[in-house]
Amino acid sequence: MPKPLPYSTQREIFTRFREAESEPKGELEHVNxxxxxxxxxxxxxxxxxxxxxxxxxxxxxxxxxxxxxxxxxxxxxxxxxxxxxxxxxxxxxxxxxxxxxxxxxxxxxxxxxxxxxxxxxxxxxxxxxxxxWFGYPAQAVDTHIFRVGNRTQIAPGKDVVAVERAIEDNVPAEFALHAHHWLILHGRYTCIARKPKCPACLIRDLCPYPEKTE
The missing domain is CATH 1.10.340.30 (Hypothetical protein; domain 2)
Known part of the structure; x- marks a missing residue:
């Protein structure tokens, strides 16, 4: 299992995510x-x-x-x-x-x-x-985050709990509250499972994924 990206790289990645969308939201509609x-x-x-x-x-x-x-x-x-x-x-x-x-x-x-x-x-x-709802920096790891965490080495892990813990351990604290939303959205719309959209990726130059698309 590869090591997570260095702290300075993690900080730069999440700074870019925050600059692109400062308050990412989940897409499930709810009233309470x-x-x-x-x-x-x-x-x-x-x-x-x-x-x-x-x-x-x-x-x-x-x-x-x-x-x-x-x-x-x-x-x-x-x-x-x-x-x-x-x-x-x-x-x-x-x-x-x-x-x-x-x-x-x-x-x-x-x-x-x-x-x-x-x-x-x-x-x-x-x-x-x-x-x-409660504003805790909890990390809900779905298939998108599992893929992005491992592919980018932001949070590598063999299962969803390992990826959750890798996010908690390696993503700078100031980004923890929104980390899972940024990663979900990145996986849903850019770092997709088949043929990721690497040319449009905010963090292309920081990502070690060897099979980047052109």
Missing amino acids: AYTLVVAVALSAQATDAGVNKATRALFATVDTPQKMLDLGEEGLVEHIKSIGLYRNKAKNVMKLSRILVDEYDGEVPSSRSALEGLPGVGRKTANVVLNM
Whole structure:
């Protein structure tokens, strides 16, 4: 496994990301912490655009765990049946909504362990919520970040947890809050899986990837 890029290079990379977009945002639409949890849980193996299309009308009226329970599983299915694995996801949303009502007074907890205890909520989902809603510098590693972290050597690691820790250990602290958003956006639109858009890349001269495209 290659070593992460030197601190000075990391600083230059994230300075460029910040100059290009100072306040990067996640692309999942939500109105509060609860709808963010639901949106991220629904986004597994689905696109953000597809989730947004399915949840836009849903979140306009169903924005609390109790309202979701009142809607019922079949009512939720009608909204999200365009999303992959919608049946299982609907069951998990109903279960996590019941737990939030019964154990957390309808509020979304702000600890990773509590979030991970909710059905359908894994480490990545918990980190997204902690970062986007509660403002913690948590690093939610998805396939884009895993690819970018290893390809650029910003945060190399053999699995998503290793990449998460490499970001925490090597990205300068001042960039930690937005690091995962910059890396997601870079992976989604520039450092794509097949034929990355290296000629348009902000950090082309700093990236050691040997197979740059022309």
